Amino acid sequence: MKINLKINGEKKVFDVSADEYLADTLRKNGYLSVRKGCDTGSCGACTVHFDGKAILSCVMLSLRADGHEITTIEGVTKKAEKIGKYLVDEGVDQCGYCSPGTIMSILYLEKCIENPTDEEILHFMNGNLCRCTGYVGQLRAIKKYLEGKK
Amino acid sequence: MKVVNNPISKVDGMGLVTGKPAYTDDLTSSNSLIVKVLRSPHAFAKIISIDTSIAEKIPGIECILTYKDVLRKPFTRAGQCYPELSAYDKFLLDEYVRHVGDDVAIIAGRSEKIVDKAMKLIKVEYEKLDPVLDYLSAEDSETIVHPENDIFTNVDVGFNKDKNIACEVNFSVGNLEDTFKKCEKVITKTYKTQAQAQAMMETQRTYTYLDIQGRLVVVTSTQIPFHVRRILSHCLDIPRSKIRVIKPRIGGGFGSKQTAHSEFYPALVTLKTKKPAKIIYSRKDVFRGTTSRHSMKFDIKIGSDSNGIIKAIDMEGLSDTGAYGEHAQTTIGAAGKKVLTLYNKVDAVRFSGKAMYTNRVPGGALRGFGVTQGTYALEATINELAKELSIDPIKIREMNMIKKGETTPLYNMTTKGASDDPMYMDSCQLEYCVSRGKELIKWDEKYPNIKVSDKRVRGVGMAIAQQGSGLPNIDMASASLKLNDDGFFTLMTGATDLGTGSDTILAQIAAEKLKVDVDSINVYASDTDITPYDSGAYASSTTYTSGNAVINAAENMKKLLIKYGAKYFNTKETNIDLLDNYIIRKDNNKRISLKEFSNNMIYDYPHMQLFTTGSYVPKKAAPPYMAGFAEVEVDLETGKVTVLDYVGIVDCGMVINPKLARIQIEGGIMQGIGYSLYEDVKYNENGRLMNDSFMQYKIPSRKDAKNIRVEFAKGFDKTGPYGAKSIGEVVINTVAPAITDALYNACGVRIRTLPITPEKVFLKLNNK
Numbered sequence: 001m002k003i004n005l006k007i008n009g010e011k012k013v014f015d016v017s018a019d020e021y022l023a024d025t026l027r028k029n030g031y032l033s034v035r036k037g038c039d040t041g042s043c044g045a046c047t048v049h050f051d052g053k054a055i056l057s058c059v060m061l062s063l064r065a066d067g068h069e070i071t072t073i074e075g076v077t078k079k080a081e082k083i084g085k086y087l088v089d090e091g092v093d094q095c096g097y098c099s100p101g102t103i104m105s106i107l108y109l110e111k112c113i114e115n116p117t118d119e120e121i122l123h124f125m126n127g128n129l130c131r132c133t134g135y136v137g138q139l140r141a142i143k144k145y146l147e148g149k150k
Numbered sequence: 151m152k153v154v155n156n157p158i159s160k161v162d163g164m165g166l167v168t169g170k171p172a173y174t175d176d177l178t179s180s181n182s183l184i185v186k187v188l189r190s191p192h193a194f195a196k197i198i199s200i201d202t203s204i205a206e207k208i209p210g211i212e213c214i215l216t217y218k219d220v221l222r223k224p225f226t227r228a229g230q231c232y233p234e235l236s237a238y239d240k241f242l243l244d245e246y247v248r249h250v251g252d253d254v255a256i257i258a259g260r261s262e263k264i265v266d267k268a269m270k271l272i273k274v275e276y277e278k279l280d281p282v283l284d285y286l287s288a289e290d291s292e293t294i295v296h297p298e299n300d301i302f303t304n305v306d307v308g309f310n311k312d313k314n315i316a317c318e319v320n321f322s323v324g325n326l327e328d329t330f331k332k333c334e335k336v337i338t339k340t341y342k343t344q345a346q347a348q349a350m351m352e353t354q355r356t357y358t359y360l361d362i363q364g365r366l367v368v369v370t371s372t373q374i375p376f377h378v379r380r381i382l383s384h385c386l387d388i389p390r391s392k393i394r395v396i397k398p399r400i401g402g403g404f405g406s407k408q409t410a411h412s413e414f415y416p417a418l419v420t421l422k423t424k425k426p427a428k429i430i431y432s433r434k435d436v437f438r439g440t441t442s443r444h445s446m447k448f449d450i451k452i453g454s455d456s457n458g459i460i461k462a463i464d465m466e467g468l469s470d471t472g473a474y475g476e477h478a479q480t481t482i483g484a485a486g487k488k489v490l491t492l493y494n495k496v497d498a499v500r501f502s503g504k505a506m507y508t509n510r511v512p513g514g515a516l517r518g519f520g521v522t523q524g525t526y527a528l529e530a531t532i533n534e535l536a537k538e539l540s541i542d543p544i545k546i547r548e549m550n551m552i553k554k555g556e557t558t559p560l561y562n563m564t565t566k567g568a569s570d571d572p573m574y575m576d577s578c579q580l581e582y583c584v585s586r587g588k589e590l591i592k593w594d595e596k597y598p599n600i601k602v603s604d605k606r607v608r609g610v611g612m613a614i615a616q617q618g619s620g621l622p623n624i625d626m627a628s629a630s631l632k633l634n635d636d637g638f639f640t641l642m643t644g645a646t647d648l649g650t651g652s653d654t655i656l657a658q659i660a661a662e663k664l665k666v667d668v669d670s671i672n673v674y675a676s677d678t679d680i681t682p683y684d685s686g687a688y689a690s691s692t693t694y695t696s697g698n699a700v701i702n703a704a705e706n707m708k709k710l711l712i713k714y715g716a717k718y719f720n721t722k723e724t725n726i727d728l729l730d731n732y733i734i735r736k737d738n739n740k741r742i743s744l745k746e747f748s749n750n751m752i753y754d755y756p757h758m759q760l761f762t763t764g765s766y767v768p769k770k771a772a773p774p775y776m777a778g779f780a781e782v783e784v785d786l787e788t789g790k791v792t793v794l795d796y797v798g799i800v801d802c803g804m805v806i807n808p809k810l811a812r813i814q815i816e817g818g819i820m821q822g823i824g825y826s827l828y829e830d831v832k833y834n835e836n837g838r839l840m841n842d843s844f845m846q847y848k849i850p851s852r853k854d855a856k857n858i859r860v861e862f863a864k865g866f867d868k869t870g871p872y873g874a875k876s877i878g879e880v881v882i883n884t885v886a887p888a889i890t891d892a893l894y895n896a897c898g899v900r901i902r903t904l905p906i907t908p909e910k911v912f913l914k915l916n917n918k
Binding site: 017027032033034035036037038039040042043045072073074077080081083084085087088089090091092093094095096097098099100103122123125126127128129130131132133134135136137138139 | 157159160162163164166167168169170171172173175176263348349350351352353399400401402404430432433434648649650651809810812813816817818819820821843844845849850851852853854855857858
């Protein structure tokens, strides 16, 4: 089945099957920043933006993306690098496998909550699992980034 | 020092966080065959028949392999130096399946869909056998997990398969019975631990193809590229020279990738079809088909005088190694060796450990590697002893723990190749760790508890721990340095960066020695065709062992730079020095940049490539130490335990990179909190995993992150690279015993079986 969608601002037409998930479609078409970590929508590594909203692409059928706009980290390089620098400065890049998904959630966080508290950041980002860092360093990095923007 | 002990950022950090293709699956070709494994639904069964004929007819299926199609040759998947201490008890595929998730058949086809369809059409008839599901009674079980007679061990480890014993470890010092008789206080406690999943974010995955010369290339997410080459060569029966293993970036390991798993299947497919092939483990494959932390049970008897001076410790451990003996001997051994050495003032000590085969998912490496389990049991028991003697837990440590400059014959006994000369712990900063932690957590104000309300109470608890730094006289690392034209170096290392930042700290070490900036060092790691040998990223070895190899390579390079620098300046070698990317003639301060010098070397005179190698194997135990302090809050209505604050003070010698080391500690503590409170790989009565996804198996999430505070002791170990010891594993060991005691101190509930779930606490609270 053909789907028409916009990815990172570019119009694309993909041939997908009815039971295909968006994360697979994206990876197949070269958007390799989209990572799969759990297959069950539990870890957040596959987070992309769907019409500007953060979603888990490993549990969204590709067909649902027909007519919509998808943004992966490849489409927001400048913004991602800015956040990424804070993560790297804090040493919480570590294995990096979950980082693109985490950055996509941070981008959505700043869109949704102005001046979030620690609790709000942790709650909002709770769906992005990380096994390396223990999260506290990532919280430091996110706060510094949000502070640095002001 | 300019570069070492600096918190520089990871050299690959920006590329990783912004999602650049770097991991195994990012590097596969689009025409790779998709490989999947049909796994056993039964805990123990014999395959009566397998019919693949219908599945093979599906268009796009390229090959299906069963045990009838592959070589039968026992081996171990454990990544250890040869000869391995793990039993050769695994076959590529076998007519017996020994755990739910054990491999039955390999299916390769042109798409995932085709492979999934074929998998459903393979007809397997099993004769179900009675499984052994409880390791505590496995020795007397009528079922023998390994009935076959062609399995063996390379080294005598007490392997007795007819009693389901994978191995035994025994050692002792002094006369235990006599010493216990003289003790005024003797306590005996039993502690049990559960299986924990490594839960690295990137699952196991491997991509294989034949190169232009028909050699097998294996691109794989592994901690042990050189062991993988040797293991594959052995079980596939092809020479090591015909295999190249490449490690790309790794999405976490924590020990999960210290055992070869996903490599075998695509390798077999590629050898058979001559086509590129890849396997990407699903999370379910990981839970069912790889390894988890060994469950262990310890009976501990401690004797002391009435003042709390510990005189004797007897520790008896039993470990569940599951269906295969991967890392069985080394984990149960470490549970004694790297734990009992903490208490060096005893007159007698004994350790006896045994690992049992069961029909559960095999035990494997996971950060801490047996030391975590052993530390939990011993430290929790010592906290109980303190309580029974009404001594502060910190006081009992101060009286009994190992201190700077001290030793115990146990270090000699448990270090391979050690002489009789005492092995002094000259760099041990445990005393500082304990006193600083006490201060930071405000122990004297908070111990034992503070009542917050009628429903909430807070308690503090503590524990100490150590680990190793590499494996003395076993695991070797090497590194090579090449001076390129234009004055930059390539550092080739067999060491494997799992995300910990080892590429970065190894570059720092090389830069420090060569007096250049870190940007002048390009790291190329873990390609068995190109980089020199390294045992792998395990046993807390990379900073210490691989770091020392880098020092040696850099020292050799420095000698060459001085030699040719002296020729260039027409002076003697003692008149030459290196500084800030320059070679300097000391007497007249003339200098040449490495850029100009290397361009001369290569394009002009003497037309020469400078290339050096260094190797290193540890000779001495150089343990890092840690003191951990937990403050928990207990909800007396629900039994929920929340870790409000965790203070970790770590002695890892000189800290090569404080930023990256800090995150190792924070991450290790969080992993320890998960282990202590809720992580638990559970099985039902038929031996099937009940939580084989992240929906059911819960690792700590962001909302579990409260306060974690870490500091380093100022340390220096003269055997370490620039004084460094290891960091990666010691950081998980104090958490469970510290939380266990904090809970007791808060509300009088003592849980002796991990994890400390609200249910267990609630039941105890209400039975009091």
